[in-house]
Structure formats: structure tokens, C-alpha cells
Amino acid sequence: MSPLTTSSRRRILFVGEAVTLAHVVRPVVLARALDPARYEAVLACDGRYLKLFGELPFAWRPIETIPTVKFLDNLAKGRPVYTAETLRAYVRDDLALIEAVQPDLVVGDFRISLGVSARVAGVPYFTITNAYWGPYSQLPFPLPEHPMTKVFGVGVSQALFNLARPLVFALHTLPLNRVRREYGFPSLGTDLREIYTHADQVLYADIPGFIPTAPLPPHHCWLGPVLWSPEIKPPDWWDAVPEGRPIIYVALGSSGENERALPIILQGLADLPVTVIAATAGQPLGIKPPVNAYVADFLPGAEAAARAALVICNGGSLATQQALAAGAPVLGIASNMDQHLNMLCLERAGVGARLRVGPLTAKQVRKMTERLLGDAGCRQAAGRLRETLRDWDTGQVFAARIAIQGGDGQTTATQP
Incomplete structure (x- = not known):
């Protein structure tokens, strides 16, 4: 794998987990924001939303993502979003993709398998998320829609959820931690937010002050809003x-x-x-x-x-x-x-x-x-x-984080 250098264009692989549109939009917007004279962008995602983006100014490679219906059903029923079997397949697909593209940097959006595959490949890895999913968030966790609300109502269900949430989050961490151990990496613990933010750089697609957090470490940063609208013709009306x-x-x-x-x-x-x-x-x-x-x-x-x-x-x-x-x-x-x-x-x-x-x-x-x-x-x-x-200039913030990663080797992909 070639190291980041300043003598030629840096190849950046963007991987969007297409379980929802947002996880593809953010990589596409950031890839488009890069200076093509300095960076070569490659996008990898399932093709289910591609028609909304018009002609892409960079290469696209298909990569499998579970069906959106399955993802939403797992969320609605409180089940782990991914099984260990699915994540094993994801890691294999990620590694094949990285080998084919030979990127200097991987940027993922909700592709949690990259926390394993980028480490195995020895490639720096950035993840895009929201600060309320970071371990430094100070927000309480509101009860999502769940079948028990129909039985107990929202108030009682929220109280029960508050008691059960640490165990629920721990359950959701098991599949990825199991796969990590299979590759010789230590567990990330039982806090689901650590699973979502395990990367060399964590980019919060939010503005400072909007989401209450404790002070952030240097490798967590406020990327800013990622604004996008589909490239479609308005209707006749x-x-x-x-x-x-x-x-x-x-x-x-x-x-x-x-x-x-x-x-x-x-x-x-x-x-x-x-x-x-x-x-x-x-x-x-x-x-x-x-x-x-x-x-x-x-x-x-x-x-x-x-x-x-x-x-x-x-x-x-x-x-x-x-x-x-x-x-x-x-x-x-x-x-x-x-x-x-x-x-x-x-x-x-x-x-x-x-x-x-x-x-x-x-x-x-x-x-x-x-x-x-x-x-x-x-x-x-x-x-x-x-x-x-x-x-707020989100593109400028993103370019600055890439420069930090590649300029002096201040961050590396060696952390397991």
C-alpha cells in the first residue's frame, strides 16, 4: 500500500453504506468537494441510490450492502443491525476493494467493517457520523419506535429502555467484536458508540454547539453540515x-x-x-x-x-x-x-x-x-x-483533515 505523499495526487476511497440515502450522500458530497488536481476520488457503494446523483466526476465501484428493508426491520425490532456473518462478508469485500483501488486513505460512512478491514490493509481510515453517536455526546437516549410502546405506552417504555439500554448496546457490539477477535484485534467494549467511531479520524457532520458534548480529542472534529439535493428536474406543477x-x-x-x-x-x-x-x-x-x-x-x-x-x-x-x-x-x-x-x-x-x-x-x-x-x-x-x-465551509474542513493525515504522519493506521 502506497503511503500518503505530496508529490502526486492522493487516491481517496469513499465507501458509503447504502442502508439509507444519507450514508451515500455524505461520501458523494465530500468527494465532489475535493480538488481534482490534488486528489483522485473513488466511490464504492451499492447502486440503489446512484440515479439521484447525476453523472459522477469520479470512478464508482459496486459493493454489497444489506437491503434497506432488512436494516430498518432490524432497527424497529431492536435487533443488531448486522450479524457476524454479514460483517465477515463485508470485511472480505472491503479488503478486495482496497486491494483493487490501492487507496492512500479510506473514508467510510456507517461501514463499520472498515474498522477491521482498513486496519488489516494498513490504510488510514476516516469515518463520517453525527456527534450524538460519538462517545463524548452528552445527550440522553430517547426511546425509538419499539413494539413495547404499544403495550406499555411511551412513558413506561422509556423508563424500561433507560434500564435496559446498556445491555441493548452491548448486544449490538457483539457481532463486530467477534469479527475483530477473529482478525487478532481487541474488543472495542460494550459501548455501541465506540463501534461507530473507531477510526483514525472521526468526522462529525454537525456544527459545534448544536450537539452537547464533552471536550473532543484531537482526532474527533466538527466537519460541519453536508448539504445536498437530488439532481432532478422539477415536476410540471x-x-x-x-x-x-x-x-x-x-x-x-x-x-x-x-x-x-x-x-x-x-x-x-x-x-x-x-x-x-x-x-x-x-x-x-x-x-x-x-x-x-x-x-x-x-x-x-x-x-x-x-x-x-x-x-x-x-x-x-x-x-x-x-x-x-x-x-x-x-x-x-x-x-x-x-x-x-x-x-x-x-x-x-x-x-x-x-x-x-x-x-x-x-x-x-x-x-x-x-x-x-x-x-x-x-x-x-x-x-x-x-x-x-x-x-461554514465543510469542504475546507475536510481538506484540512486530509492534509493533517498526510502531511506529517501525525495519525496512522496502526491503532487496533
């Missing part, structure tokens, strides 16, 4: 959307429960004096859209958020950063823990609110929408965050 009433942009993304939740949301907004523009992510809507709703499979998200007085999404960081970059408050319809953690940060910042997708009703959506539209303080707080996000 785009220019005909009336501007006389507040516009609500609804998009639940690839990990939102579109099939069940989107009709409920549209019904909740149907009688309000608003105009709705909604994206189904290619899933069937199942109902006739209300008269105040304009619906398409996909929408240019940045432009849609810029038109919106409120964004309703699944609460994930990709969608909420897009909304806040446009100064729009957010109503998050949250399901998994990642979405709940992210929306907890928005609630703390006064720029949004969340509803649980499990017991979601049209009445809840209507009442929360009315509240957020009438909250001047929420709009002002979102406007202040918009300025912060606009001033």
Missing part, C-alpha cells in the same frame, strides 16, 4: 404552486415510513390554509392527494426547502440540515433512534419539534403544524442557524 399561503414541504426520505405516515400527514394538512409540496421517495401514496397538495416521487430538496415556511421530514440529519440551511423550522416524524436524537437537538435549539411515527394521527400533525407556523421565536432561531450554516 413546480411553477404553478400558489405562493399566497404558507408552503409546507413534506419529504420522509428513504428511512421514513412513507407508505403509512405520508397519507396521515397529508390528511392532517388538508384543512389548513397552507399549500403542500410533497415527495414520496418513489413509494406509492395510497390515497388521492388533498386539493392543497402537490405530489411527486422526488423534488429538488434545497429549492423546496427555500420555498417552505415549514419542513416536515423523518427527522434525520440530512433532511433537517437542508431545512435549516434555508431557515425553515422542522417538524420531524421520527422513528429510529438516530432520528429521535437528531430531533432532540433541534428541539433544544428551538428550531423544531418531533412526533412519534408509531401513534401518529392527522390531528397531531395539524396541531403541531399550527403551533410551529405561529411560533415567531422558532422562525427567528431557524434564521440564525441558517447564517451559521452558510458561513
